[in-house]
Amino acid sequence: MVGIITALGGVDIRAEPYLERIGGCSIGLCGRLYGSMSGVVEMTGGYVMVKRGWFWAVLLSAAALTLGGCCCVEPQPIDSGWDEPVADNDDDRPDEPDDDDEPEKPAEDPDGDDEEGGVDEHTLSKRGNQKISSFSRSKRIIMEIFEGRQNTFYCGCRYTKDKEVYLNSCGYKVRKNGKRAKRLEIEHVVPASDFGGGLPSWLEGHPECLSSKKKPYKGRRCATKISKLFAYMEADLYNLQPAIGEVNGDRSNYPPAILEGEEREYGKCDVEIEDEKFEPRPKIRGNIARSYMYMDWAYPGLRIIHSGNRKLIEGWHKADPVDDAEREWAKKVQEAQGNKNPFIK
Ligand SMILES: [Ca+2]
Ligand SMILES: [Ca+2]
Numbered sequence: 001m002v003g004i005i006t007a008l009g010g011v012d013i014r015a016e017p018y019l020e021r022i023g024g025c026s027i028g029l030c031g032r033l034y035g036s037m038s039g040v041v042e043m044t045g046g047y048v049m050v051k052r053g054w055f056w057a058v059l060l061s062a063a064a065l066t067l068g069g070c071c072c073v074e075p076q077p078i079d080s081g082w083d084e085p086v087a088d089n090d091d092d093r094p095d096e097p098d099d100d101d102e103p104e105k106p107a108e109d110p111d112g113d114d115e116e117g118g119v120d121e122h123t124l125s126k127r128g129n130q131k132i133s134s135f136s137r138s139k140r141i142i143m144e145i146f147e148g149r150q151n152t153f154y155c156g157c158r159y160t161k162d163k164e165v166y167l168n169s170c171g172y173k174v175r176k177n178g179k180r181a182k183r184l185e186i187e188h189v190v191p192a193s194d195f196g197g198g199l200p201s202w203l204e205g206h207p208e209c210l211s212s213k214k215k216p217y218k219g220r221r222c223a224t225k226i227s228k229l230f231a232y233m234e235a236d237l238y239n240l241q242p243a244i245g246e247v248n249g250d251r252s253n254y255p256p257a258i259l260e261g262e263e264r265e266y267g268k269c270d271v272e273i274e275d276e277k278f279e280p281r282p283k284i285r286g287n288i289a290r291s292y293m294y295m296d297w298a299y300p301g302l303r304i305i306h307s308g309n310r311k312l313i314e315g316w317h318k319a320d321p322v323d324d325a326e327r328e329w330a331k332k333v334q335e336a337q338g339n340k341n342p343f344i345k
Contacts, residue, residue, distance in 0.1 A: 118301070119198075119199070119229065119299075119301040119302060120229070121199045121200060121201060121223075121226070121227035121228070121229045121230060122227065122228050122229065123228070123229060124228060124229060124232055125229065125232075125298055125299050125300075127297060127298040127299075127339065128232065128233065128236060128298035128299050128339065129232045129233070129235060129236040129237070129238075129298075129337050129338075129339060130232065130338065130339070131336075131337050131338045131339075132232070132235045132236075132237065132336070132337055133231055133232060133235060134231060134234075134235055135186075135224075135231075135234045135235045137235065138186070138235040138236075138237055138240055139186045139240075141237065141336050142186055142237065142240055142242060143161065143163075144336075145237070145329065145332045145333065145336065146242060146329075147161075149325075150242070151242075152165060152170070152184065152242050152243050152244050152247075153187060153189075153241035153242060153243050153284060153287075154187075154243055154244065154247050154251075154269065154271045154280055154281070154284070155170045155172055155243075155244055155247060155266065155269035155270075155271065156170050156269075156281075157169050157170035157172055157244060157269075158170070159184045159242065163183060163184035164182055164183070164184070165181065165182050165183065165184055165244050165245075167181060167182065167244075167267075170267075170268060170269055171267045171268030171269065172244065172266055172267045172268070172269050173266060173267030173268075173269075174246065174266075175246060175250070175265050175266055176246070177245075177246050177249070180245035180246045180249060181244055181245060181246035181247075182245075183244075183245040184242055184243070184244070184245065185242075185243055185244075185245040185248045185249075186240050186241070186242060186243070187240065187241050187242070187243035187247075187248045187251070188234070188239055188240060189239050189240070189241055189287075189288055189291035189292070190239050190291055190292055190295045190304055191252075191253035191254075192220055192234055192253070193220070193253045194253065194295075194302075194304055195230075195233050195295060195299055195302050195304055196220060196223045196227070196230045196233065196234070198302060198303070199223050199227050199229070199230055201218070201222045201223045201225070201226035201227045201230070202218060202219055202220065202222065202223040202227075202230070203218065204218060205217060205218035205222050206218075206222055206225075206226045208225065208226060209221070209222035209225060209226065229299070233295070233299055236295070236298070236337070237333045237336060237337050238291060238294045238295070238298075238330070238333055238337070238341045239291050239294070239295055241287075244269075246266075247266065247269070247271060247273075250273045250278075251271075251273055251278050252276075254273065254276050254277050254278045255277055255278075255308075255309060256277070256278060256279070256280065256285075256288055256292075256309075256312065256313075256316070257277035257278065257279060257312065258279055258312070259272045259274060259275070259277060259278075259279040269281075270282075282319070282320060283320065284320070285316035285319060285320045286316055286317055286318075286319065286320025286321055286322065286326075287320070287326055288316065289312075289313045289314070289315075289316035289317040289320070290317060290322070290326075290341065290343045290344055292304060292305055292309070292313050293305065293313060293317065293343045294341045294342075294343055294344075297342065297343075298339070317343070322343075322344050322345065326344060327344060327345075330344040
């Protein structure tokens with residue numbers, strides 16, 4: 001009897017190609033399930049046979065294998081369902097690649113420089129964007145704003161209307177991902193997690209944030225769905241710039257910083273990314289600072305500027321003052337979005 005049961009236990013190996021073909025369930029999970037089922041049957045099989053007879057032993061084996069089989073036939077994600085990736089419903093770029101994988105930022109205030117006790121995530125800020133309701137729409141508007149002056153933000157590479165980057169135009173050398181390097185993406189200068197990571201829907205999820213399989217999710221995807229404030233912040237044009245996809249991905253949600261040395265990982269493009277920080281070229285440091293200052297001013301209470309980055313941002317704002325190109329850009333943003341960036345005069 002034990003021999004028969006052991007043979008039945010072996011089904012997991014022989015059935016794998018079939019299970020793979022019917023799809024959905026991980027072969028590893030199937031194997032483990034059948035393995036543990038057959039283990040239980042094997043251990044108890046002899047005992048059951050002696051006590052209850054062969055009928056019960058066979059029934060027990062059949063039941064165990066059927067249970068395992070049912071799970072394998074029904075597609076089941078292995079993951080818990082939390083933090084599912086953001087589904088980008090737009091056409092032009094993948095998700096802000098790493099923003100969703102980052103450790104979520106708690107809303108603590110270690111330096112105590114923020115007295116406001118939380119933000120109503122459903123109400124728009126009167127200072128900020130109240131006109132453009134989705135990031136997808138902003139991505140289209142950006143292409144119009146930069147028309148005729150199509151240079152990427154970090155590297156100054158030229159790009160086409162079809163969002164193809166001419167890497168040779170700025171001496172860019174691919175670090176790792178050639179396909180993504182050639183693709184233009186729209187970068188959040190202040191990362192989405194910096195302004196959304198403390199919102200309740202991002203941190204805790206929401207009853208309406210359920211996947212098609214009724215699994216709860218939180219993070220950026222839930223914030224975009226639930227928080228009106230987040231959707232408008234995410235779409236704020238003063239915080240968006242065209243960037244080489246590879247640099248956008250590598251920058252992730254890292255804060256700006258001064259890094260030691262001038263290692264060139266991207267050919268002639270003067271951007272360094274290491275130790276979870278990034279150092280942009282001097283010419284755009286003020287522009288970056290003014291995006292941070294604007295976001296902090298327009299959406300108060302979110303600690304976008306705090307004691308850890310204030311000095312650097314103020315320093316960059318002074319060292320790289322507003323020039324005509326930035327003024328021209330801000331004018332077009334104001335026309336499209338309706339509100340002002342008071343730090344660009
Ligand atoms: Ca540098
Ligand atoms: Ca500048």
